[in-house]
Amino acid sequence: MALTLYGIPNCDTVKKARAWLAANGHDAAFHDFKKAGVPPDRLDAWLRSAGWERVLNRKGTAWRALDESVRDAVVDAAGAKRVMLANASVIKRPVVEWPDGAITVGFDAEDWSRR
Numbered sequence: 001m002a003l004t005l006y007g008i009p010n011c012d013t014v015k016k017a018r019a020w021l022a023a024n025g026h027d028a029a030f031h032d033f034k035k036a037g038v039p040p041d042r043l044d045a046w047l048r049s050a051g052w053e054r055v056l057n058r059k060g061t062a063w064r065a066l067d068e069s070v071r072d073a074v075v076d077a078a079g080a081k082r083v084m085l086a087n088a089s090v091i092k093r094p095v096v097e098w099p100d101g102a103i104t105v106g107f108d109a110e111d112w113s114r115r
Contacts, residue, residue, distance in 0.1 A: 001101060006031045006042070007094040017094045017107040024113070028096075033088035043084060046095055049103040052080035055092055062089035 005021065005028045007014035021028045031039070046055050056074065057063060063071065066087065074080050084091050096104045098115060 001097065001099050003028045003099050004031055004097045005029070005094050006033065006038075006091075006096070008033050008089065011093050013107050014094045017096070020107070020109055020112065033091065038085055038088045038091065040081075040085060042097070043081060043091075045097075046103055046105065047077050047081060050105045052077040054105050055095070056080045056084060057090055057092040060090065062087060066090070 003021070003026055005014070005017060007017070007030075009015075009030075009032055018028070018030065043055075066083070070083060074083055092105050094105075094107060096112075098104070100115075102115075104111065
């Protein structure tokens, strides 16, 4: 399995993560949510691995921009998945699938340096 970083290219955290990976000798494929969408099968894996509460970014502007009824309907993994597939910007970024099969959500240089 190759290292794949999922996100949005203009996201500051994704930029930092990509720079860190390059500086630390990791060759990463980049999957752009804006151009390629969110792969439903991969989203399922992220939700199983990290939990929907970790994958869904409720602190960002994209979440706040959603209609209140949409936000209120997110009470479980199924509801979160529907919203994330329709609005990729509410996924916490970056999501990284590591060669060993591990999945991380968000950028943590200290955690990543142990890989």
